[in-house]
Amino acid sequence: MSARPVKHSLTLRGHRTSVSLEDEFWAAFRAIAAEKSTPINVLAAEIDAARDPGTGLASAIRVFVLDYYRRDAAR
Numbered sequence: 001m002s003a004r005p006v007k008h009s010l011t012l013r014g015h016r017t018s019v020s021l022e023d024e025f026w027a028a029f030r031a032i033a034a035e036k037s038t039p040i041n042v043l044a045a046e047i048d049a050a051r052d053p054g055t056g057l058a059s060a061i062r063v064f065v066l067d068y069y070r071r072d073a074a075r
Contacts, residue, residue, distance in 0.1 A: 005058070012045045019044070019058050028065045 005020035021029070033040040044061065051060035 010044045011041045012048050017057070019061065021058055021061060025062055025065055028069070029061055032065065032068050 003022075005022055006026060007018050007020045008026065009016050009018050011017075029043070030040060033043045036043065044057070047060050047064050048057055051057065055063075
């Protein structure tokens, strides 16, 4: 398990931004995007648009991943 976040660039609505997540969150986020047949940049843009302005994008992605797997486990 990586303790340090890893920075990756994403393109959200035509502009580049960097997001730092731990390797495990990047892997889970990519797996969810693949399962939904949605490009990771599109999924990140959806999360970005829905997040509270006071919440950072990296935090919003982590919560999205956690909620996704919690819902999956509840089924």
